[in-house]
Amino acid sequence: MNRLLPGLLLATTAAAASADSLAVADAWVRATPPGATTGAAYLSITNHGPAADRLIGVRSDAAREVEVHTTINEGGVMKMIRLDTLTVASGETATLEPGGRHLMFMGLRKPFAPGDTITVTLIFEQAGRIELEIPVLDARTKPQ
Numbered sequence: 001m002n003r004l005l006p007g008l009l010l011a012t013t014a015a016a017a018s019a020d021s022l023a024v025a026d027a028w029v030r031a032t033p034p035g036a037t038t039g040a041a042y043l044s045i046t047n048h049g050p051a052a053d054r055l056i057g058v059r060s061d062a063a064r065e066v067e068v069h070t071t072i073n074e075g076g077v078m079k080m081i082r083l084d085t086l087t088v089a090s091g092e093t094a095t096l097e098p099g100g101r102h103l104m105f106m107g108l109r110k111p112f113a114p115g116d117t118i119t120v121t122l123i124f125e126q127a128g129r130i131e132l133e134i135p136v137l138d139a140r141t142k143p144q
Contacts (some may be wrong), residue, residue, distance in 0.1 A: 001143075006024045010045050010134060015067075020049075021047060021048045021049025021050075021053075021132070022045060022046070022047055022048070022049070022088070022127050022130065023045070023046045023048060023125065024043055024044070024045050024046075024052060024122070024130060024132060025043065025044050025046070026042070026043055026044050027041065027042070027043035027120075028041065028042055028043070028134060028135055028136075028137045029042075029105075029112050029116075029118045029130055029134050029135065029136045029137070030042040030112065030134050030136075030137070030139050031099075031111075031112050031113060031114045031137060031138050031139060032108065032111045033111065034110045035111070035112055036055045036108060036111050036112075037106070037108055038050040038104065038105060038106050038108065039062075039063070039104075039108055039111075039112045040098075040102045040103065040104055040105065041102065041103040041105070041118070041120065042096045042097050042098060042102055042103075043096050043103075043132075043134070044093050044094065044095045045054070045086075045088050045093065045094045045096075045122075046088075046092070046093040047088040047089060047090055047091065047092055047093075047094075047127075048088055049090055050074070051090055051126070052087055052088065052089045052090055053055060053084065053086075053087075053088055053124050053126045053127055054085045054087050054121070054123055054124065054125040054126075055085060055086040055087075055088070055094075055122055055125075056084075056086070056123055056124065056125050057119055057122075057123035058103055058120060058121065058122055058123065059121040059122065059123065060105065060118060060119060060120045061109070061119060062105060062108065062109055062110075062112070062118045062119070062120075063105035063106055063107050063108050063109065064106060064107025064108075064109075064124075065105075065106045065107055066103055066104065066105050066106070066120070067082050067083075067103070067104050067106070068082070068083045068085075068086050068096075068100055068101065068102075068104070069082055069083065069101065069103075069104040070083055070100060070101045070102075071100055071101075071102075073100055077137040080104065081102065081103075083101070083127075086101065089111060090094070093136075100130055101137070103120070105118075112136045113136060114137060114138045115136065116134055116136040117134060117135055117136065118134045118136060119131065119132070119133055119134075120134055
């Protein structure tokens with residue numbers, strides 16, 4: 001029993017340190033027109049920790065489903081594809097921005113209006129859950 005306890009403490013400490021090592025910045029949600037059923041959010045995730053972590057899920061009450069997507073050019077046609085995970089390497093920043101990787105909200109409960117905030121939970125493999133309140137901005141407005 002005494003040999004097991006130090007290992008459990010080490011695992012708990014490592015998980016807690018990982019949660020503190022991720023920083024989310026520049027988060028914003030694009031406002032949608034009336035009747036829209038999809039929307040997008042953008043942000044950056046910086047990993048200050050000693051090991052890579054992976055974003056493995058996203059949840060929000062604002063939509064039926066939220067996925068991480070990327071945009072690719074396939075034969076001159078822009079396409080969005082779902083990413084199962086998003087790895088953020090140690091010392092690196094993963095940027096989700098218009099025209100590239102982004103959070104895709106599907107089945108919106110209501111349109112995203114400028115001035116609103118959307119609650120989003122990012123789920124990481126090591127760090128666990130990070131809850132954010134993200135402002136909705138008009139697409140023509142630069143994020144602060």
